[in-house]
Amino acid sequence: MKPPLVPRALVAAVATQSDYECLAGDLCEEYSQRVESFGAAAADRWYWSQALRSVPTLLVLSRSDDSLVDSLKIGALVVATLVATILVGALANGALDSFFNGSYAPLWLHFAASWSIVLLAGYALAYLARRRSVRLAIGAALFFVAAFAIPSALGLSGRIYPLAWLLLLGTIPAMTAGASLGHVLRRL
Amino acid sequence: MAKGAFLGEFEHTVLLALIRLGEGAYGAPIRQEIEVQTGRSPAIGAVHATLARLERKGLVRSWIGAPTPERGGKAKRHFKVEPLGLEAVRQARTALERLQSGLAIRARFA
Numbered sequence A: 001m002k003p004p005l006v007p008r009a010l011v012a013a014v015a016t017q018s019d020y021e022c023l024a025g026d027l028c029e030e031y032s033q034r035v036e037s038f039g040a041a042a043a044d045r046w047y048w049s050q051a052l053r054s055v056p057t058l059l060v061l062s063r064s065d066d067s068l069v070d071s072l073k074i075g076a077l078v079v080a081t082l083v084a085t086i087l088v089g090a091l092a093n094g095a096l097d098s099f100f101n102g103s104y105a106p107l108w109l110h111f112a113a114s115w116s117i118v119l120l121a122g123y124a125l126a127y128l129a130r131r132r133s134v135r136l137a138i139g140a141a142l143f144f145v146a147a148f149a150i151p152s153a154l155g156l157s158g159r160i161y162p163l164a165w166l167l168l169l170g171t172i173p174a175m176t177a178g179a180s181l182g183h184v185l186r187r188l
Numbered sequence B: 001m002a003k004g005a006f007l008g009e010f011e012h013t014v015l016l017a018l019i020r021l022g023e024g025a026y027g028a029p030i031r032q033e034i035e036v037q038t039g040r041s042p043a044i045g046a047v048h049a050t051l052a053r054l055e056r057k058g059l060v061r062s063w064i065g066a067p068t069p070e071r072g073g074k075a076k077r078h079f080k081v082e083p084l085g086l087e088a089v090r091q092a093r094t095a096l097e098r099l100q101s102g103l104a105i106r107a108r109f110a
Helices: A005-014 A017-038 A040-060 A068-099 A107-129 A133-153 A162-169 A171-187 B009-021 B027-038 B044-056 B083-100
Strands: B060-064 B077-081
Touching (some): A017 B044, A107 A171, A133 A162, B044 B060, B044 B077
């Protein structure tokens, strides 16, 4: 009998690769013992409690053994993903406007297209980076926001209007969601 | 003694559970041993985090075992207490005994 999917996905999303393997095994082993001793419902409750209480420590726990070369490779990967996201986003939004014969496409369609592309970029990042992809996605999205917001705040580029802020800030949950999805699907 | 050589309360608990279980113990039995002996049910994530910290301090050593079917095909991380870990437990015990000795509320510890 398998433990409940949602807390399993939660553990898979927050644990590092090296921790996940052993931690998920320990949880699975004790869950099976509890199913036999106390029944499935009690075992499910126990699994939920363990997963939820483990999240804070798993978020701060890091068995970082990356070399400088690994870190540089991951950094290059993140930058390449962001550049690709900007290019694909610009192409997709241009294509949307041309689809509407020169007039502007509805705003919600631009938002949906942009966030979908960012979500896919997060998903791709989870497959390419493999380790710590959720944290990498959050970092990449924050970098993305800062890359637009800081020049604007310093007067080096145009002002960011409220709707553009909404679009920009929406990339953080979108990229995180994409990376979490990729990360969880790869492990489960 | 350097600050890192002192044991935190939960580190002390995890190390004692590991000593009780012996070489090769891993996350699930360590968590269960703490629950049985102390009545406290720690989160498995906290046990793993503490073991990782003890390993960084050089107090325990770990190695990965083979995956087993009852664990959903997942491997175990086995642990062993290093001599430095035993020494840390000994020092913690001595320090606690010194602190408790001669206290007026000694009867409460009996």
